Amino acid sequence: MVIGIRKDFKLPQRLSYQHSILIVDDEDSILNAFKRILADEDYEVRVANNGLDGLNILRSAKKPFSLIISDQRMPEMNGVQFFAQAKEIFPDAVRILLTGYADSDSIIEAINKGGVHLYFTKPWHEEEILLHIKQSLSKVEILAENRRLMEMIQNKNKELMALNKKLEKKAEEKTNDLLIQTEKLKESYKKSQIILDGIVRTLSKIIETRDPYTSGHEDQVAKIACKIAKEMKLSEDQLSFIHIAATLHDIGKISVPSEILTKPSVLSKLEMEIIKTHCKVANDVLKSIEFPYPVAEIIYQHHERMDGSGYPRGLKGDEIALEARIIGVADVIDAMASYRPYRPALGVDAAIQEIVKFKGITYDPVVVDACLKVYKKTSANPKDGKSLSIN
Ligand SMILES: [Fe+2]
Structure with missing residues (x-):
């Protein structure tokens, strides 16, 4: 499976697309911090203040999201609940959870239910989180390229199989034609032999009359x-x-x-x-x-x-x-x-x-x-x- 690609999305021909990143947090200061961290990178960054808005962004997305970052503690829908649904939309997007504290139970739940790949406890180091984001996106690129090549091979295999079937059918038709022609020739030869035999017998009778x-x-x-x-x-x-x-x-x-x-x-x-x-x-x-x-x-x-x-x-x-x-x-x-x-x-x-x-x-x-x-x-x-x- 490939990370970051929604099932209904077609992959681009070459891996030169812009990564989309969604950040969900009820604190504007966190969202702004991420915008600032990622400002120099060539990513499309979308933000949402809660899980529902985040899900709406994913559902209406016109291209796949490679990375989703969410806070755990949010009103109405927490990070684990959000990821559980986000995972259904983009099952292979890299998911990073932000927690206010090292709560081992919620982290285990996030991994098991939300399919979270990484988690960070607040406060986090900007350099560290940027490094992890870049590493995750590199993985997405490699996996996407791998998927593209696999799909290409599968399509080529399908083409070859179709071509092979066509050739087999043609060969079968040719063989049948040849068999029919051979039968016709045999029949024709048999008739010729009968005619020849008749002529020879007639000539022989003529000699006898003499x-x-x-x-x-x-x-x-x-x-x-x-x-x-x-x-x-x-x-x-x-x-x-x-x-x-x-x-x-x-x-x-x-x-x-x-x-x-x-x-x-x-x-x-x-x-x-x-x-x-x-x-x-x-x-x-x-x-x-x-x-x-x-x-x-x-x-x-x-x-x-x-x-x-x-x-x-x-x-x-x-x-x-x-x-x-x-x-x-x-x-x-x-x-x-x-x-x-x-x-x-x-x-x-x-x-x-x-x-x-x-x-x-x-x-x-x-x-x-x-x-x-x-x-x-x-x-x-x-x-x-x-x-x-x-x-
Ligand atoms: Fe003779």
Whole structure:
């Protein structure tokens, strides 16, 4: 608590105010003596002849009183009674009691009931009382400054807390916005995937209409390729990529005449050359589509072989993308295992023997090993089907 400040008073910004002092005494000579003592000081000095007048001055004061001095012996209201009420008005003003004699009972009462800080017995020394007044007012100044700083800190804290709450609210709103946007993006991505899947399936059906003998080939190659890729622990993204590329791997056959595709006998050299164009045609058709993966390039490479014996560009080893190497193996497995117009189905076992025979020569050994593992797993599980090409 701060001395000398009434509760409803606002403190000045800086501690440069003039102290107000109230002196209450029924003897004019005492009041005049105080006026004289304090004349050279820059204080506002108010006087009253009795307690009631003194209280009226305090109640109507426009600025706080720092110090209140009162005589104890006064008619109607004594010093202790006056201080008891004055204390209610300015609870922290320094209170000094003047007594005519050293009456210990009244002094104790003054301290307990009137909240008196100091007392002087008459006659008192002017220098001594002036010194005490100055010391008391110094305390008032220090305490007032302390209160001003405390209030400043409290206000700043309130501002900071309000700002913090605002920031928290904004951050919460931003987070919610981001969550909503993320959900929308996820939804949009999901829809895009469904549309992409639909387009890929439609294109795959178009290829099948060109060559009914290979019906279901695209689907089976996609399934086998994805099983191999999964066995090789490729990422979900790569699996999606492989699935799309495998489903569309023969789309270039759209430019190959149906008579060649469905010819029930061995193809001539020229017919084989026409067939081989399907890789480049697929690349030409698909390269302008912005798939999330390089689908056109992978399909372009699906007949390339590790030793450079494949087509159309004769790529070797690492020049061929891993995804194309996987689709190449899956393509051979399903093609050999299935019926063709020019030969009966050779079966999965023959297809497996073929890729084992050429493992490390035309086929990627890692892909072949993964394919063999998948084959063993599907063979061991009758429900999964003996064939690699069945789910
Ligand atoms: Fe092909």
